[in-house]
Amino acid sequence: MLRGIKRTALHMLKGAGVFRLVRDSEWRRKQLLILCYHGVSLEDEHLWRPALYMEPRVLEQRLKVLKDEGYVVLPLGEALHCLENDDLPQASVAITFDDGTHDFYIQAYPLLKSYGFPVTVYQTTYYSDYPKPVFSLICSYMLWKRRGNVLDTGQELGLITLDLRTAASRFLVERQLVQNARRDKLNGKQTNEIASRLAKLLDIDYDELVAKRILQIMNSQEVAHLAAEGVNFELHTHRHRTPNDEALFRKEIEDNRKRIQQMTGSLAVHFCYPSGVYEE
Structure with missing residues (x-):
């Protein structure tokens, strides 16, 4: 019921032109919208865990909105540089995917490529070598x-x-x-x-x-192929975990960085906490 009320309210705001007013505002020009996704279903994963997975048609609908409404989709690194220098284009957006699952390779990337949108993948790497x-x-x-x-x-x-x-x-x-x-x-x-x-x-x-290959991580060949296509790969820990022990935590990041560099030929320079779990 609450979801239905929320959707109705959003449709009303869109119909009234509120979304466009916000998009074109001076306030919005100074904001970077980062859209973070995880999985795109190969079969029925969106029914199993809808907070984590979506159907391919839903992702395509969202990408179409970005294009039709004139949003500027930037590579994450470029977008962050522009943000730091107060030089963001109007309605700037960056797109990221966590984990780097096989379904990204099969379902998400072809859609992103068809729209010409850059993307950053926060890649966990242990299962890249274990299919x-x-x-x-x-x-x-x-x-x-x-x-x-x-x-x-x-x-x-x-x-x-x-x-x-x-x-x-x-x-x-x-x-x-x-x-x-x-x-x-x-x-x-x-x-x-x-x-x-x-x-x-x-x-x-x-x-x-x-x-x-349901719920599998991209293998090294798939990662290398996407890196050659221009996909940006960044740190997400080797085993998708954040140990409380500092030495173990550092090893997770070091192993992750080393493996990403081996697969892509590039040095990963920034980090996304797995599941958003972190401690001060």
Whole structure:
């Protein structure tokens, strides 16, 4: 209901010309609008996690608005330079994508390219060298696929039951799987085996999911290809985590920078916190 009220109010403001007045104002000229996206669905990811994923048609609608309404889409580095020097073009926008998932390569980039819009990708890199789904995400996604069920087959994974009836109960199962993996210090190969066993318990074809590359990070060849096309890649930690230990945190950034430079030939110079999680 609240979403419907919000949409109605926004349509009314747009119809009254308020958006255009703000866009063309002196106040807006001094502001840089940064649009931050994550995933664009290969299949039904937008139904699983709508706050993280959108359908390709929705992204295209948003890009079309930017073009039709005369927004100036700048490379992020150039836009920040202009902002610092009080030299932004009117209605300036920068576009970023977090994580660098395979769906960016397949779904998002072709749309951005068709509109001629530059983009920055904050690339996490551990899974770029390991072509398997991100463990926590694929567990959550598969549990959602079997939502509504209660299964008593989780003992072999250290779980008493698999209560999949609600988002909250599925999250508890996912969290226990991730915590167990961290406790046992499992590597990528070992967590992938856990995900494969979970899929079997849920009667899901894991090999098919892997082949579709759902919830996988772009590999080194894809990153290199996009870098050659002009996509800007920046820091997002190697393993998509922000340890409280300063030395470990610095290693995350150092490993991330090194791998990005190896794949793109360019030095990543600025950083986006994974999930926006940071401490002063």
